[in-house]
Amino acid sequence: MPAQGNALLQNLLVFALFLGLMWFMLIRPQQQQQKRRREMLARLKAGDKVVTIGGIFGTLTKVEEDTVRLRIADKVEIRLSRDAVARVLGQDE
Numbered sequence: 001m002p003a004q005g006n007a008l009l010q011n012l013l014v015f016a017l018f019l020g021l022m023w024f025m026l027i028r029p030q031q032q033q034q035k036r037r038r039e040m041l042a043r044l045k046a047g048d049k050v051v052t053i054g055g056i057f058g059t060l061t062k063v064e065e066d067t068v069r070l071r072i073a074d075k076v077e078i079r080l081s082r083d084a085v086a087r088v089l090g091q092d093e
Contacts, residue, residue, distance in 0.1 A: 041082055044068060049089040052080060057089075 044050075048060045050070070061077060062069040068085065069077050 040088060041085065044082065044085060044088070050085050051087055051089060052084045053086045054084070 044063050046060050051057050058070040058072040060068050061071050066082055068080055068082050070080055071077050
């Protein structure tokens with residue numbers, strides 16, 4: 001009977017090690033990426049050159065709580081959800 005207890009303990013340790021490894025390789029990097037994205041969206045300001053998720057390049061002209069205005073050509077502005085901004089050009093992420 002004690003041999004079964006040791007085997008069970010070893011299996012639990014291996015399982016716990018596996019879960020820890022999966023957390024460090026998959027979940028933690030994703031959480032860090034989400035944090036960087038939230039910070040980038042919070043720092044948006046008028047004048048930033050950005051790329052949207054749809055691949056549209058432009059310059060922000062107005063930043064509101066949930067939306068932004070993006071100038072994509074002379075006298076052409078579109079209103080987008082703030083979440084539609086994929087990245088700010090010229091910033092190292």
